[in-house]
Amino acid sequence: MTTLDRQVEHRLKDRDVRYTRARRAVVEALAQAGGPRSAAELHADIGPSVPLSSLYRSIATLEEAGVLTPHHGARSLTRYELAEWLAGHHHHLLCTSCGSVEDIDIPADREAVVRRLVDAIAADAQFAAASHALEIEGLCARCR
Amino acid sequence: MTTLDRQVEHRLKDRDVRYTRARRAVVEALAQAGGPRSAAELHADIGPSVPLSSLYRSIATLEEAGVLTPHHGARSLTRYELAEWLAGHHHHLLCTSCGSVEDIDIPADREAVVRRLVDAIAADAQFAAASHALEIEGLCARCR
DNA sequence: TCCTATAATGAGAATCGTTATCATAAGAAC
DNA sequence: GTTCTTATGATAACGATTCTCATTATAGGA
The missing domain is CATH 3.30.1490.190 (Ferric-uptake regulator, C-terminal dimerisarion domain)
Known part of the structure; x- marks a missing residue:
């Protein structure tokens, strides 16, 4: 378990939100990506083990918890990245x-x-x- | 006809694009709004005389001509405003x-x-x- | 460890903003 | 006015996202 994982886990625990497999996959994929990623891109990165519907929910949960920040772009695409306090x-x-x-x-x-x-x-x-x-x-x- | 209208008309004429009623309505609504407006908001401002499909096309045309600049926001909403050379x-x-x-x-x-x-x-x-x-x-x- | 309450998941349908299609109407050029 | 081009209006289609609901996993207590 990385430092990042621990930081996120703590943040979620504070809010009574579980750090599940799907959510962990999103955080790890974003950490690896090193730049903003869309839901579709994350789905490609993570693979079909986390279906899109879960992926979107995981993203929304992580966003509410302040772990992710959205970045709105052209063609109705929203990309996400790790929040400032995690990624600088x-x-x-x-x-x-x-x-x-x-x-x-x-x-x-x-x-x-x-x-x-x-x-x-x-x-x-x-x-x-x-x-x-x-x-x-x-x-x-x-x-x- | 306002100065703004004349500027836009000239810009469009340079590109062989007509400055039609629908396009004029978009430009005028944006000039009045004084801030970014979404397609739905413009539709409300302008009224049903310009249906949404035309509105979207007018917006796209004006954007291509550099009259409008898009501004992407939350919930897949794109707002538009007059370009810098028109609105500062x-x-x-x-x-x-x-x-x-x-x-x-x-x-x-x-x-x-x-x-x-x-x-x-x-x-x-x-x-x-x-x-x-x-x-x-x-x-x-x-x-x- | 087993129970129970609660929260998360998966599959799919539904929603919403936006784009494409196509027949009709308006404008410009002659 | 005729003709050619471009814009319009109505509607269907599309893609990203959100919702629904039955099922499954998890945490905390017996």
Whole structure:
């Protein structure tokens, strides 16, 4: 059992939610993927042992527990990834050509700039900021 | 006929696309809304004179022509708003409680900071940045 | 270990946003 | 006005997601 597993298990136990085979499979597949994955992609990764209906329910449960964060994209596709507290804070590069989503870590000094900006904007709008995301659209290294 | 109408008309004429009643209705509804609207919301705004099928086609046409930009949200909902060159550059505040999306203009000096950051991040990843979006999630002034 | 209460699963149907089809109507070019 | 092209409206189809319900697994107590 990995550290990740232990963290998730603890989080779920706190909420009286069981860490079952299907849910574990989702968490492990996401950990391996290293980037956002859709339900269909997770189904392909995990295999037919977890049917789609269960997969969707597992995803919803994990999302409610704050283990996963959804990422909504084109063509009615929602991709998921492990939440910030599990996988760290990062931003996204969206390729408009191939549709890929790349996670990108940014150095702490730059992240500090973003955070200051977010706080200032939110304060001006009397908005209580919980999280932020900087998404950059364009062409990835392969497609340009 | 408003300035907006003229701008859109010209853009469409350049692409041999007609600026029809349905398309005009979408543009006008979006201009009035002052924030992202889904197809269903536009349908409610415009009324039944433009049926959903036409509405979706109008949206797709306008999106291809670069008049609208899509904004993907929860529950497989895509909202649209007038493109940057028509409505100006701005960012979004997403309320996790009521689901509203608020457009927020940020001062030029702050925007410059964001742009510098985006350029630096993109350059590091060998990514050709075309546009960027800073999305802040949290509780809006009404919900907090 | 066995019981019991509760929560999770699997299979399938249902739902919802969106897209495609196709016959008809409107617009532009001549 | 005729003709050619493009847009429309009604409706069916589609794909991602959610729901239903009978069955199965799990946790906690006897």
